[in-house]
Every structure is written in structure tokens, then in C-alpha cells.
Amino acid sequence: MRVVIAEDDALLREGLVLLLANEGIEVRAAVDNGDDLLAAISAERPDAAIVDVRLPPSFTDEGLRAAVEARRRLPRLPILVLSAYVEDSYATDLLADDAGGVGYLLKERVGRVEKFLDALHRVVDGGTVLDPEVVAQxxxxxxxxxxxxxxxxxxxxxxxxxxxxxxxxxxxxxxxxxxxxxxxxxxxxxxxxxxxxxxxxxxxxxxxxxxxxx
Known part of the structure; x- marks a missing residue:
């Protein structure tokens, strides 16, 4: 599996790279903003993207908007979005194209390696994954x-x-x-x-x- 990552927190970004590499997953690009994410997706045509919702410059929804644009450019690209907050509007926007292969997880799930990797694989297989905390709230x-x-x-x-x-x-x-x-x-x-x-x-x-x- 080949993935690209967009995460502005350098520590988490490098942690994801190491985690995925240990699982035999090839990280083709690890960037910290939406523009570089779109460039990497166009150049690498990965099997999946892992994207932080809040990216520079405003740290609001740049990552989400980049994810939506990425799926426009590369239809059905599996995307797993990470967020530090429960914001249900993000989940709805991500699911809007009814194509599957999308996920919305809280960043705390990354620390639960088996759960995180299971979610990533289910998204790549075309499934839809919503964080249980989003559903609970x-x-x-x-x-x-x-x-x-x-x-x-x-x-x-x-x-x-x-x-x-x-x-x-x-x-x-x-x-x-x-x-x-x-x-x-x-x-x-x-x-x-x-x-x-x-x-x-x-x-x-x-x-x-x-x-x-x-």
C-alpha cells in the first residue's frame, strides 16, 4: 500500500511515517499543508491519503477541503481524515459524495495502533469508518x-x-x-x-x- 500524509504537527507526522513503515506501508509523501498534499496526490497517485482536518494557514478546515478536492481529482481515492475534535459537520462533508472509502477518526485513535490500522485498511477496501466518539456525541x-x-x-x-x-x-x-x-x-x-x-x-x-x- 502507498499512502501520502498531510499533518502539520511534525511529531505526529513523523510518528505516522514510522508506524506505517513498520507495517510495510510505503509513505510516498508526508507534508504539512493542503497545497502540498494535492501536489503529492497528483504526482504519486497513492492508494490512500491520511489528512489532518486543520492545516495552515488558518487551521480551520483546509485539510478537509483539500481532501474533497483530492477526491475530485482522483475519484474514489480512499481518505482517512484525522481531527483533534468532534465536529460532525466534517464527517458529513466528507461523506457527501456517497462513494465510500472514507473515514473520520479522532487523533487519539492513532495511539491505538491496531484500531488505527484496522480503520485505514477498511477505508482502503472501500468502507466507511466514523469515530465512535463522534457517534456517541x-x-x-x-x-x-x-x-x-x-x-x-x-x-x-x-x-x-x-x-x-x-x-x-x-x-x-x-x-x-x-x-x-x-x-x-x-x-x-x-x-x-x-x-x-x-x-x-x-x-x-x-x-x-x-x-x-x-
């Missing part, structure tokens, strides 16, 4: 009459894993339940939230995210 920002409040604790656990991009089998393994039980929980979730059921991972995540933000 969206869940609590609900109106008193919202149907989200009708979900059971187990259904909320399943919903959070769905939003992270896990398939039914992986959810069953993580929760130590049968895949049949997971399917039943998902059916209940879709029914309570008024969503159309689908087994397509990216659409499933988009449907969940759309409802969480509605």
Missing part, C-alpha cells in the same frame, strides 16, 4: 421526542458499531452474540428510526449518520 444531542431515545442500550451499541463501518459478523464478534441476533437488532433499529434497511455498508452508515444529524 451525536447520540446525546437529541430532542426529547426523538426516536433515538427509544433504542435499547444494546441497540445503541450495535448502532455505534454500524456507524464505524463494521459488518454484521464483525459486530457479532465484538459483542459476543450471534449474527442472527445482530440482524434482529439492526432490523429493530431501522424500524424505530424509520430507515430503509440495506446490507450495503456505506449506505447503511450514511443512513445512520443522516438520522443522527436530522
Amino acid at each position: 451525536l447520540m446525546v444531542r437529541r430532542r426529547a421526542d426523538d426516536p433515538m431515545r427509544t433504542l435499547t442500550p444494546r441497540e445503541r451499541e450495535v448502532l455505534a458499531l454500524m456507524a464505524e463501518g463494521y459488518a454484521n459478523g464483525a459486530i457479532a464478534e465484538q459483542l459476543s452474540v450471534s449474527e442472527t441476533a445482530v440482524s434482529k437488532h439492526i432490523g429493530n433499529i431501522f424500524a424505530k428510526l424509520g430507515l430503509q434497511p440495506t446490507d450495503t455498508g456505506h449506505r447503511r452508515v450514511l443512513a445512520v449518520l443522516a438520522h443522527l444529524r436530522s
Whole structure:
């Protein structure tokens, strides 16, 4: 796998380079701004990009905008965005093209190497990965009459894993339940939230995210 990295924090940037190299992943470029990211993507045509949301000069959303432009120039380029903050609008903007191969993680996940690498590989495989903390905070920002409040604790656990991009089998393994039980929980979730059921991972995540933000 060949990747490019855009991260303004030199320590984290070099840490990512070393982490990925130790896993046999080739880092073709490691830059600290959006313009250099786009130049590297055009020159290297990597298999994936890892991008910080906040890059120079304003440290607002330059990384996100560069990521969106990168996917315009290189359609379906897998992109894993990193952020130090839970900002759900970033996740929505990133998912807007409905093409899959995108992820939004908090930077603290990088320290959990197995989780971080799993997310990167799932994004490269065309999946959609949302940080569980993003989902958790969206869940609590609900109106008193919202149907989200009708979900059971187990259904909320399943919903959070769905939003992270896990398939039914992986959810069953993580929760130590049968895949049949997971399917039943998902059916209940879709029914309570008024969503159309689908087994397509990216659409499933988009449907969940759309409802969480509605």
C-alpha cells in the first residue's frame, strides 16, 4: 500500500511515517499543508491519503477541503481524515459524495495502533469508518421526542458499531452474540428510526449518520 500524509504537527507526522513503515506501508509523501498534499496526490497517485482536518494557514478546515478536492481529482481515492475534535459537520462533508472509502477518526485513535490500522485498511477496501466518539456525541444531542431515545442500550451499541463501518459478523464478534441476533437488532433499529434497511455498508452508515444529524 502507498499512502501520502498531510499533518502539520511534525511529531505526529513523523510518528505516522514510522508506524506505517513498520507495517510495510510505503509513505510516498508526508507534508504539512493542503497545497502540498494535492501536489503529492497528483504526482504519486497513492492508494490512500491520511489528512489532518486543520492545516495552515488558518487551521480551520483546509485539510478537509483539500481532501474533497483530492477526491475530485482522483475519484474514489480512499481518505482517512484525522481531527483533534468532534465536529460532525466534517464527517458529513466528507461523506457527501456517497462513494465510500472514507473515514473520520479522532487523533487519539492513532495511539491505538491496531484500531488505527484496522480503520485505514477498511477505508482502503472501500468502507466507511466514523469515530465512535463522534457517534456517541451525536447520540446525546437529541430532542426529547426523538426516536433515538427509544433504542435499547444494546441497540445503541450495535448502532455505534454500524456507524464505524463494521459488518454484521464483525459486530457479532465484538459483542459476543450471534449474527442472527445482530440482524434482529439492526432490523429493530431501522424500524424505530424509520430507515430503509440495506446490507450495503456505506449506505447503511450514511443512513445512520443522516438520522443522527436530522
